[in-house]
Amino acid sequence: YFNGVIKIHEQTLTDREEKLMHYLEVCDFNAEPVLFSYPNDNVIDELTAKSIQTEPVYDFTTTDRVRHKLWLVNDSKIVSTIQERFSKIPAVYIADGHHRSASSGLLGKMRREKNPNYTGKEPYNYYLGVFFPETQLKIFDxxxxxxxxxxxxxxxxxxxxxxxxxxxxxxxxxxxxxxxxxxxxxxxxxxxxxxxxxxxxxxxxxxxxxxxxxxxxxxxxxxxxxxxxxxxxxxxxxxxxxxxxxxxxxxxxxxxxxxxxxPVEMEQLKHIADTNNIMPPKTTWVEPKMRSGLVIYSLSE
Missing domain, CATH: 3.30.1760 (Conserved hypothetical protein from pyrococcus furiosus pfu- 392566-001, domain 2)
Structure with a gap:
């Protein structure tokens, strides 16, 4: 996040960043993933398609009549290949969740300062995200x-x-x-x-x-x-x-x-992020969104 691999296009409010950081410090987990977009990768697409041929871990419809399915990928070879493919992607783009991203980054920074012997593998060095290939994201007006x-x-x-x-x-x-x-x-x-x-x-x-x-x-x-x-x-x-x-x-x-x-086009969003510019407030509405609490990431265990 701090070295620019995660690209932003929205201005965050310092006060809200700090409030969310203190919230994370108290509850010690992420419950709503940041929504990321990345350039399509055929290998990741194929592995995803293969993984969803099995029974989902969760399959339910929420009160807003949206059906959610969640699959667990625990094949070490598939996980390793996905990690390798993502390591070759130069940047990902925040589609939704700029304040969540910033506050998690601040929390990690604060905990590293308190723990000068950190290894970089501690849970607080990471935060919860869901990644969609850009062709599977829909930007609404x-x-x-x-x-x-x-x-x-x-x-x-x-x-x-x-x-x-x-x-x-x-x-x-x-x-x-x-x-x-x-x-x-x-x-x-x-x-x-x-x-x-x-x-x-x-x-x-x-x-x-x-x-x-x-x-x-x-x-x-x-x-x-x-x-x-x-x-x-x-x-x-x-x-x-x-x-x-x-x-x-x-x-x-x-x-x-x-x-x-x-609606804003994905290429417009990426160009603004790549040129370190900021969109006006309330410019994009991005779908799909994961239901809050569907997955939880502990920041200390």
């Missing part, structure tokens, strides 16, 4: 809802939007069809918003993200939403719930307007 139009009328708001976006009213629910295309739900109507060329800077890893374009050209200058982490006028809706949830948030809850974004 992470959409935004805002409570008001910053005292603007609907017509004035749309007029301001039209300075930076080409707007087209849609007759039915609309989902963004490509990068730099947005959907908007306002006053019972769906709209397509296409970012004009002058505001799209594809040479900028972060600036070219649709989440950045939305913040820099709509949320901040027009709706007066500047801090996505603290402003109570904005909410976030994971794309796994679909565009209908945006409509529901506006029609049934206390939100005025909703924006749908096109």
């Amino acid at each position: 992470f959409n935004r809802v805002v409570r008001d139009l910053n005292d603007l009328s609907v017509s004035d708001f749309i007029k301001k939007l039209s300075e930076k976006f080409t707007i087209e009213e849609k007759e039915e629910l609309y989902k963004p069809s490509k990068k730099h295309n947005f959907s908007m739900y306002l006053e019972g109507k769906w709209y397509s918003l296409d970012a004009k060329k002058e505001i799209v800077h594809n040479e900028e890893p972060v600036g070219s993200l649709d989440a950045s374009i939305l913040t820099e050209h709509i949320l901040s200058p027009i709706l007066n939403v500047h801090d996505l982490k603290t402003d109570k006028r904005i909410g976030f809706v994971s794309g796994i719930k679909g565009m209908k949830e945006l409509k529901h948030q506006v029609d049934k809850w206390n939100f005025k307007v909703a924006f749908g974004l096109y």
Whole structure:
């Protein structure tokens, strides 16, 4: 983690890192694995496919109607080959769990400082992770809802939007069809918003993200939403719930307007991590996620 083999794309909060570290110090185990992505490896894929031909150790469906299966790989030859293949992969990418990763890293660092004779094999030098080949990860959009139009009328708001976006009213629910295309739900109507060329800077890893374009050209200058982490006028809706949830948030809850974004692509995520850049908050929603507590890793035994 500290030498950059584990790549990050999200900024972590120091206060939350320290709180999670103290939590780990007390409970002394990881109960929710960090979700990692790695470049596809045919050998690992083949060994995985072979391993799941046997009966799973666990097979159950959770209350959210997601079925979970877990297999134990205890063939020493298979384990050794998997370790060897991973040793040749130059880097892995955190898809979900930046704070869990950082706090586990801090705990290991603290315990090493307390134990100058550490060997590096102590359990606290490691933490729990689940690794998926990048082709088996699904990145969903992470959409935004805002409570008001910053005292603007609907017509004035749309007029301001039209300075930076080409707007087209849609007759039915609309989902963004490509990068730099947005959907908007306002006053019972769906709209397509296409970012004009002058505001799209594809040479900028972060600036070219649709989440950045939305913040820099709509949320901040027009709706007066500047801090996505603290402003109570904005909410976030994971794309796994679909565009209908945006409509529901506006029609049934206390939100005025909703924006749908096109999902970030894996290559965008990797490029941002490789160039040591940071994505805006709530940019990606990644699936699948392992159920918390399904596997537990002791940090001292």
